Structures are given as structure tokens and as C-alpha cells.
Amino acid sequence: MSHVNKTLxxxxxxxxxxxxxxxxxxxxAEKRALDNDVDLLFLGxxxxHSWEDTGLAVWNKYYANLKPFNLGYSGDRTEHLLWRLQNGEIDGLSPKLIVLLIGTNNAGHRVESAEDTAAGVEAILQTLRSSLAASKILLLATFPRSKSLKAPMRKRVNAANKLCERLADQQYIFWLDIGQHFLTDDGTVLDTVMPDFLHLAPAQYQVWAEAMQQQIHDLMEYK
Known part of the structure; x- marks a missing residue:
């Protein structure tokens, strides 16, 4: 692992x-308004972030009654989320479940190695485990990038996912890869699913919610 990228x-x-x-x-301010009463925390x-607009109707359908809080920021890489965790955004919270999806911008913006991206994800997990020791974490595999299975970006993301999967301990950190839901049988991303081969089209938020619904309810102990 290169020292420079690991540091970044x-x-x-x-x-x-x-x-x-x-x-x-x-x-x-939103967290204060909620009086820190959050059961389901999204990080990414x-x-x-787009659960607040593109996916808002689906968010309201699936999560509005679960005391949710969205801390997704467009363009964030692992180091930016790490800063937010260390600067007040999770202070005072005790969510039942954290849904974490991060790393695609490390692979994309900085064309980082899989090892470096996974190290950033691991640093976030360590911070969460230290700060929110009672919370469970649903660690999502980074969604497929690029149209083709053979694209360099897709390969970097897939390689990082393989490393991140090893970070799940099945006690507090649980791995979920739903990438296949966004692909054709031959591994292609259609522009009707991801118009720019990265961001989800509105209908795909329903696909995402359905794909993790069982895990969310099981991990939050809503039977």
C-alpha cells in the first residue's frame, strides 16, 4: 500500500x-432538532445524499417511521466522512443500525488502489465502533461503476469490495453486496439504471430499499 494514498x-x-x-x-442543527433520537443512520x-431528493419518496415509504438520519454528502471520499464523524455529526447518537456506503469517489476521483480505498473504509469502521459501540453496521459493497464489466473503474471497485468484505465480523459489522440488482446478466450497467454509470435513476432507490429491507429489519430487531 502506498504511503501517500493511505495517508490521504x-x-x-x-x-x-x-x-x-x-x-x-x-x-x-438537524441532529439537535431530533434531540439525538436516531435509530437508523445513513452514512455516505x-x-x-440523494435519498433526500431522487429517492425521497422511497425513503419516506421505507424509513420515515424508523427514526432515520441521512449523513450522505455528494462527492465525499473516506477521509471527508472520517472528518465529519470526528467533528460532531454522530456525537450523542446511539442508532440501532448504521448503513454505510462509501469509497466510490476514492476509486473515481483519485483513481486509488483497492487497498487504499479499503483502508479508508476500515478507518471509518474503527471510528464508528469506538464512538457508537452498541450500534450495528450494515456495510454495503460499493455499487458497480462504468458500463462494462471490463472497465478499469469497475475492476477497482470490485477489488476494493473484496477487501472490504473481510472487515465484516458478523457481530457488529455485516456485509451486504446488492450490486447484481443493478446489472444485466452479462454484468452491464444500463443507462436506464445509472444514467451516468454511477448515480442511480429514481426507480433504482426502490430496488435498493427492497434489496436491504430484510437485513435492516433483522439488524434493527424489528421482527
């Missing part, structure tokens, strides 16, 4: 964009 992926850093800083403050990047 695993060292907490804030982003400087105004909207990002504003969202951080808004989320801290744009794909998670």
Missing part, C-alpha cells in the same frame, strides 16, 4: 466548498 484515504480532512460546510452545520456520498 485514512486522514480526516474537511472539504472547503461553501455548500459542504453549510450542509455540515445544517446537519448538526452522493448516492446516499
Amino acid at each position: 484515504a485514512t486522514t480526516a480532512v474537511a472539504r472547503t466548498e461553501a455548500w459542504w460546510q453549510q450542509r455540515h452545520q445544517q446537519k448538526l 456520498d452522493s448516492i446516499t
Whole structure:
């Protein structure tokens, strides 16, 4: 593992964009308004962020009654989420379940190795286990990227997923790979599923919710 990329992926850093800083403050305020009463916590990047717009109807259908809180930020890499975890966003929370989907922007924006991306995910898991020791974590495999199974980006994401799967202990951290739901039989991503071969089309939020519904209810102990 290269020293430089490992440092970038695993060292907490804030982003400087105004909207990002504003969202951080808004989320801290939202958490206070909820009186820290959160049972289902979503952490991630744009794909998670979009539960607030593209996937909002599905979010309301599946999660509105589960005391949810969305901490997805468009464009985030592992180090940005790590910073947010260390700077107030989970302080005072004790969710029953955390749904974590992160890493695609490490593979994409920085063209990082699988090992470096997995190290960033591991650093996040360690922080969550330390800060929210009673919470269970549903660690999602990064969704397929690029149209073709043979695309370099797809291969990087798949390789990182194989490493991240090993981080699940089946006691507090549980692995779930739903990538096949977004692929054709030959491994192709259609533009009707992901218009840019990365972000989900609106209908795919229903597919995502259905694919993890059983695990969410089991891990939250809603029988």
C-alpha cells in the first residue's frame, strides 16, 4: 500500500466548498432538532445524499417511521466522512443500525488502489465502533461503476469490495453486496439504471430499499 494514498484515504480532512460546510452545520442543527433520537443512520456520498431528493419518496415509504438520519454528502471520499464523524455529526447518537456506503469517489476521483480505498473504509469502521459501540453496521459493497464489466473503474471497485468484505465480523459489522440488482446478466450497467454509470435513476432507490429491507429489519430487531 502506498504511503501517500493511505495517508490521504485514512486522514480526516474537511472539504472547503461553501455548500459542504453549510450542509455540515445544517446537519448538526438537524441532529439537535431530533434531540439525538436516531435509530437508523445513513452514512455516505452522493448516492446516499440523494435519498433526500431522487429517492425521497422511497425513503419516506421505507424509513420515515424508523427514526432515520441521512449523513450522505455528494462527492465525499473516506477521509471527508472520517472528518465529519470526528467533528460532531454522530456525537450523542446511539442508532440501532448504521448503513454505510462509501469509497466510490476514492476509486473515481483519485483513481486509488483497492487497498487504499479499503483502508479508508476500515478507518471509518474503527471510528464508528469506538464512538457508537452498541450500534450495528450494515456495510454495503460499493455499487458497480462504468458500463462494462471490463472497465478499469469497475475492476477497482470490485477489488476494493473484496477487501472490504473481510472487515465484516458478523457481530457488529455485516456485509451486504446488492450490486447484481443493478446489472444485466452479462454484468452491464444500463443507462436506464445509472444514467451516468454511477448515480442511480429514481426507480433504482426502490430496488435498493427492497434489496436491504430484510437485513435492516433483522439488524434493527424489528421482527
